[in-house]
Amino acid sequence: MLYADFEKRLDLFTLKVHIDAESGIFSLFGASGAGKSMTLKCIAGIEKPDRGIIRLGDKVLFDSEKHxxxxxxxxxxxxxxxxxxxxxxxxxxxxxxAGLHHLPRRERQAKAAELMERFRISPLADKRPATLSGGEKQRVALARIFASEPEVLLLDEPFSSLDTFLKWELIPYFKETLQSFAGCSIMVSHNIDEIISLCDTVSVIQNGVAEPAVGIDDFQAMIKAKYPSVYLRNS
Amino acid sequence: MMDLYPLLNSLRIAAISAVIVFFIGIAAAYYIAKCPRIIKGVLDVIFTLPLVLPPTVVGYLLLLVLGPKRLIGSFFLEHFDQKLTMQWWSAIFAVTVIVFPLMYRTARGAFENFDENLASAGRTLGLSNTYIFWRIRIPACKQGIIAGVVLAFARALGEYGATSMIAGYTPGKTATVSTAVYNLWRIGNDELALKWVLINIAISAVVLLCINLVEKPYKRRSR
Incomplete structure (x- = not known):
């Protein structure tokens, strides 16, 4: 589904990413500043890698050699x-x-109503984002993303701005939403619990270098063996 | 009844200049952010210079290109039979240059506080760059931009030095409030000069009040 193999020189290190994700939820796990967000930005085209290839299905998004x-x-x-x-x-x-701009103007209203129904935000229709809670904002953002009919989801620390209580309340719904999506999702996170409860495969990224991806069970075992203290604290 | 021509003239010069710097100030603030660092530094100095230069220096430099015997001035005189100086609208050249840095710097400050992720979000949603600029970036920066325009307008109303050099003082033609005050005082008409002084103070106070009204909700929201 999504194939990304690229490099980008950053201030402190060179980001080296190799992702080959099938449908399901693929995770990039690493500390803050390891290059996780930059990876997503390169896939989205917000930032430009120095060299490499990014493909989505058979559509080439980026190819430095073919310009x-x-x-x-x-x-x-x-x-x-x-x-x-x-x-x-x-x-x-x-x-x-705003996410429905690909549709003719008269179809947007109905489609927006349908999305707001689906994401349970219809009562918020006339509110401004500043007045929403963290969980409501997340649902609005998801509805807006689904409005644009994406082929891949890039999730940048989706729970980092929510408090822990709210987070665990939202995760089941979030998971359901991602599972209803036909394409693949790439989620970056520095939180082991989030990854274990949401993702199927994990690639650990350290100082910009992404290690080969492993299944979630292997990841759990690896964390347990390598960092027993971290695992205990988080379980 | 006193002749209100200087007030009318000042207001139209200030209004037209404010509209002009609204567009070029925003454009300059937006595009300078995309320049390489060195060019950015040089352009920023050039764009801000009129703020610190004496207005007479700006007036002199403008006469150097717009004067009847100079490059642009002689071109217009020859081809359009039009003198660019000593018209009521000549002051617009002077005022626009003088107030440009106010608009440019306020807009740049507003743009620098803009969360670029909003623009990136717009792009990933498939929105055009024009839409993102006018519907997302400008509204998010509107307080700063409105403050810049009002500030530019207020400063434009009071411009004296460059205006008097490029437009002079011809009652009923190029007279503005600020040039009227000086010239009335010079010929000893203190009474009329005082009237214009009071009018000037009143207008400036109203404009500053407007700026405060614009900025208040902004501060409240950012808290």
Whole structure:
């Protein structure tokens, strides 16, 4: 589904990413500043790798040798930003309609209503993002992403701006939403519990170098063996 | 009844200049962010220079290109039979240059506080760059931009030095409030000069009040 093999020189290290993700939820696990968000930004076309290839299905998004570099607009990725990046001067309904620009104007209203129903945010339609709670913002951001009909989901620390209680309340719903999505999802996180409860495969990224991906069970075993103290604290 | 021409003239010069710097100030603030660091530094100095230069220096430099015997001035005189100096609208050249840094710097400050993730989100959602600029970036920066325009307008109303050099003082033609005050005082008409002084103070106070009203909700929201 998503194949990414690229390098990008950063200030402190060189980011080396190799991702070959099938449908399901693929995770990049690593400390803050390990290059996780940069990886997602390169896949989305917000940042440009120095060299390499990024393919989505058989569509080439980026190929440094063939000088292919599609704009983010043409990549059809759904990007969930850490703080959700809702447009502050639009209502919830306006934000979702902004994701529906590929549709004719008269169809947007009905489609937006349908999405708001699905993500249980209909009562918030006329509210501004600043007045929403963290969980509501997340649902609006997800609805907006699904409005744009993405082929891959990029999730940047989706729970980092929520408190722990709220997080565990939201995770089942979040998982259900991701599982209803036909394409693959790439989630970056520095939280072991989030990854174990949501993801299928994990690649550990350290100082910009992404290790080969392993299944979630192997990841759990590895963490347990390598960092028993971390594992105990988190379980 | 006193002749209100200087007030009318000042207001239209200030309004037109504010509209002009609204567009070029925003454009300069937006595009400078995309320049390489060295070019950015040089351009920033050039764009800000009119703020610190004496207005007479700006007036002199403008006359150097717009004067009837100079490059642009002589071109217009020859081809359009039009003098660019000593018209009521000549002051617009002077005022626009003088107030440009105010708009440019306020807009740049607003753009620097803009969360780039919002633009990136717009791009991944398939929105055009034009849409992102006018519907997401500008609204998010609107307080700063409005403050910049009002500030530019206020400063434009009071411009004296460069205006008097490029437009002079012709009652009923190029007179503005600030040039009227000086010239009335010079000929000893203190009474009329005082009237214009009071009018000037009143307008400036109202404009500053407007700036405060614009900025208040902004501060409240960012808290």
């Amino acid at each position: 292919i570099d599609l704009t983010p607009q043409k990549r059809h990725v759904g990007y969930l930003f850490q703080e959700y990046a809702l447009f502050p001067d639009m209502t919830v309904a306006g934000n979702i309609k």
